[in-house]
Amino acid sequence: MDILRAEHIRKNFGSQHVLTDLNFSVSKHSIFGLIGKNGSGKTTTMKMILGLIKPTSGSIYVCGEKVAYGDTPTNRHIGYLPDVPEFYGYMTAREYLKLCGEITGVRRSEIHKRTDELLCLVGLNGVNRKIHSYSRGMKQRLGIAQALLNEPELLICDEVTSALDPVGRKEILDLLSAAGKRATVIFSTHILSDVERICDQIGVLNNGQLELQGPLNEIKQDYRQEALQIETLTPDQAPVLAAHLKALPFISKAEVSGRTVNVQLNHYEENSLDIIRLLASESIPILKYERLEPTLENVFMDVIR
Numbered sequence: 001m002d003i004l005r006a007e008h009i010r011k012n013f014g015s016q017h018v019l020t021d022l023n024f025s026v027s028k029h030s031i032f033g034l035i036g037k038n039g040s041g042k043t044t045t046m047k048m049i050l051g052l053i054k055p056t057s058g059s060i061y062v063c064g065e066k067v068a069y070g071d072t073p074t075n076r077h078i079g080y081l082p083d084v085p086e087f088y089g090y091m092t093a094r095e096y097l098k099l100c101g102e103i104t105g106v107r108r109s110e111i112h113k114r115t116d117e118l119l120c121l122v123g124l125n126g127v128n129r130k131i132h133s134y135s136r137g138m139k140q141r142l143g144i145a146q147a148l149l150n151e152p153e154l155l156i157c158d159e160v161t162s163a164l165d166p167v168g169r170k171e172i173l174d175l176l177s178a179a180g181k182r183a184t185v186i187f188s189t190h191i192l193s194d195v196e197r198i199c200d201q202i203g204v205l206n207n208g209q210l211e212l213q214g215p216l217n218e219i220k221q222d223y224r225q226e227a228l229q230i231e232t233l234t235p236d237q238a239p240v241l242a243a244h245l246k247a248l249p250f251i252s253k254a255e256v257s258g259r260t261v262n263v264q265l266n267h268y269e270e271n272s273l274d275i276i277r278l279l280a281s282e283s284i285p286i287l288k289y290e291r292l293e294p295t296l297e298n299v300f301m302d303v304i305r
């Protein structure tokens, strides 16, 4: 079942056409990475899902219900985590979650249970300090607890790792992976390595549309380049190897960078043994021989080019 569906979304801000024809769906239990350059319309898309911005045309459905701008019953299905969440700094995390539960109508007995469970999940259960003394990473972890308090079907995370250091980012990514077992997650970012770590589905936003979407591992395989990296023992051997490689009919490129030769070939399975034979016959010692795995960065650069 699709938790989220966007159909033919256009969004203009005055004469600026930010989204021209956005279509995508997010199926239950996936962690969907919405990626795009700065200004490609990720936050605008998130805000439209939340009913905070009106699409110029088109429709969005959350759990099968149409999102209506400004009137947001569909938000009962959604937990939202912004890039920099705001809290009442004079409260403790427990007090704050209790307040959120009361405001949103969670039963009193449930508030206590869920608060305990979520504070444990985000690693803030023993912390009795006021929120104003929290680090950014701690605030983001509290934001996740708050976003999950109403047991949402869909967790929307907009650029939530962008302002964090590597340790804080890892903590949040681990938590979002864990949150993916409770809710479907849509995660917007331009940090591609974060997407590779936790997302199973991706959509690449470019020129006002999702130009590419689907399972991350399938997309990476489709974009697989037949490429190798060979590191020679000494720098003077690299140009010698490159010259030999260029003479082979199935090598399309052999570029030298220090002691490394970056090679592009037609078919890895068919041709790799010939390269190894060449290394042996020319007596070129190597330190490393690696078939390059496709990365999301290759895919992304190819799509937005």
Ligand SMILES: Nc1ncnc2c1ncn2[C@@H]1O[C@H](COP(=O)(O)OP(=O)(O)OP(=O)(O)O)[C@@H](O)[C@H]1O
Binding pocket: 013, 018, 036, 037, 038, 039, 040, 041, 042, 043, 044, 045, 159, 190
């Ligand atoms: N309320 C608004 N009024 C006018 N223009 C806007 C408004 N909100 C966004 N825009 C413009 O729409 C475009 C897309 O903005 P958006 O914030 O959705 O991009 P983004 O992909 O989230 O970018 P970033 O990665 O930098 O956060 C930008 O050019 C932005 O200036």
